Amino acid sequence: MTTADAVRAALARVQDPEIRRPITELDMVPEVSVEGSTARVALRLTIVGCPAADRIEQDVRQAVLGVPGISALELEVGVMTPTEREALVTRLRGVRRMPFGPGTLTRVIAITSGKGGVGKSTVTAELAVALAARGLTVGLVDADVFGFSIPGILGIGDAKPTQVGDMILPPVAHGVKVISIGMFVDDGTPVSWRGPLLHRTMQQFLSDVYFGDLDVLLLDLPPGTGDVAITLGQLLPNAEVVVVTTPQAAAAGVAERSGLVARQTGQTVIGVVENMTGGVFGSGGGDEVARRLDVPVLARIPLSAAVTSAGDAGAPLVLGSAADPAAAAVVALADTLAARGRGLAGRPLL
Template sequence: MTRPDADALAAAVRAALGRVVDPEIRRPITELDMVGAVSVVEGAASIDLSLTIVGCPAADTIERDVRAAAAAVPGVTSVDVAVGVMSREQRDALTARLKGTRTSQFGPDSLTRVILVTSGKGGVGKSTLTANLGVALASTGLSVGIVDADVFGFSIPGLLGVGGARPTKVGELILPPVAHGVKAISIGMFVDPGTPVSWRGPMLHRTMQQFLSDVFFGDLDVLLIDLPPGTGDVAISLGQLLPQAEVLVVTTPQAAAAEVAERSALVARQTGQSVLGVVENMAGLVQPDGSVLQLFGEGGGAAVAERLGVPVLASIPLSIPLREGGDAGAPVVLTSPADPAAAALLALADRLRVRSVPLAGRPLGVTPL
């Protein structure tokens, strides 16, 4: 093989490696400077591969994909991959490039739609709704992230089936686990099972800041934030950090729950956030004969929506598959899409795919050549 032929084959191998994506960062490994020298001698390809960190959890997957991509290039008869780890300087350069110059990925100029899911009180199914809504949106092709802001009562990891997952840290960046196409972060991923979290306001505020700035979500279409019950520290902090966010109010049909849900919406408006609408959860239990048993009464969602001057976006019935899916970490919108609750959640996702605020006139963050 002549030198020009070998160089052309090495270039073809490098181009093929550009289609290998880091499963955590979700970008091509060539773009992340993980591919070093590439050479081909008599059909034998040699590739230098630098992982981001020692013990990278995706190491086997990346190496396997690299070997497969190189072996698929016509003319390559064997593949040798020398696996190493980035130097501190290389890793710092990578994290700086990923993070960019912004202190937050979701500031006023961000194109990501940020939706806070609030309920005012606990036990209304807000977290289950958030998890299923995120998965439903991701199933339509959107890039979706979820922040579990309920520090004391975190449940998003279990609902998504990643209860034992730990985020990967690359330099100053935290890479969130991915479940059902959704990138999710929760304080529950940093503490041992059964360990309670007992923090005061400053720690809660700092945690929210870190989740929004140090967790690398990449380019998201939608970020859902599962708020804790009430109108306390976390709600106030996120009002300060994300004044441009939209708010989805979750209530049950019960009058007591509806009154508390309304308060959470009013607090959001005080910080400048806009209220998208109301979701009435646990709206009834569908019986085998098609009738509906109203266990929690009727009218709470409509009453809150009327007082706030917003629409009722969805009415989600009680559902055994919805509960079972939450316990198993298997969202009902994937496992039983025909279930009445799943159908209502999928319809809600379709409504939320349409932006209420147009992007016309928004800066794109690019500089023309």
């Protein structure tokens, strides 16, 4: 291997922190040459003002200067041309504009509830982090457009996605790639949209956001059986659905409806999560919903003040307080879902 080849090999180990692919694979290094002990490298960032520019440049310098025989680096930093950027987006996105629809290798799990206030978003966020902690590649779509809360629960309330051409790169929190309408509106601004705009937003979240290759995509649905649930049922009939309810027996009928709507769109309801178990919310709700939908109770998550504190602090309980009974229940839920086999509905057999 020549010294120039060794430099290229070193650069192949440098990843774009947002796209999470080697910069050489992304055609960000068009030129490499070596003269004596000096390496000359041309680096092309994806966009002007790339938020990861400093880190990429630092990683490039460290990689190149670590090559035996190289003691100096002349680094020319530029930006891709529109044509180069368009080619990159096309290559990353591929020909499929709905990458998580039928036939996907990614497991799509929608978390739903019949009404608000049952802790659905907290369960979804904690579950996403628990799955990522198991070594899975996880994406999370906050589809609760009117009551978005995922960014705050995960501690990225101020995070903004990066746009490369018409491709959106989602922020990463605790190993989870996250997208939410809260990242596109000003603080305190209400979202008051009707069906067509909601449908278009969900389409964009699933097609224009580049999640890369995921093991699991979680969807935090809004409560109830409205436009978003119907849209996602149409776009993702292959999704598995988990219904979250409280222990109140009176909540069973409301929670059941969200599962029935999912089934009407072809989605598969795989189980029920009873949240806030053991508190002042009565008992039997989870069992009743599971009975009505003829599915198992996947988890019973105890009522815990630590859950509320963790959500307010943006520090998931499953990472900082794994011994807490609620955290342990979420981790067990992650294990159950990860071990559960997928059906063949919506997937090609050949």
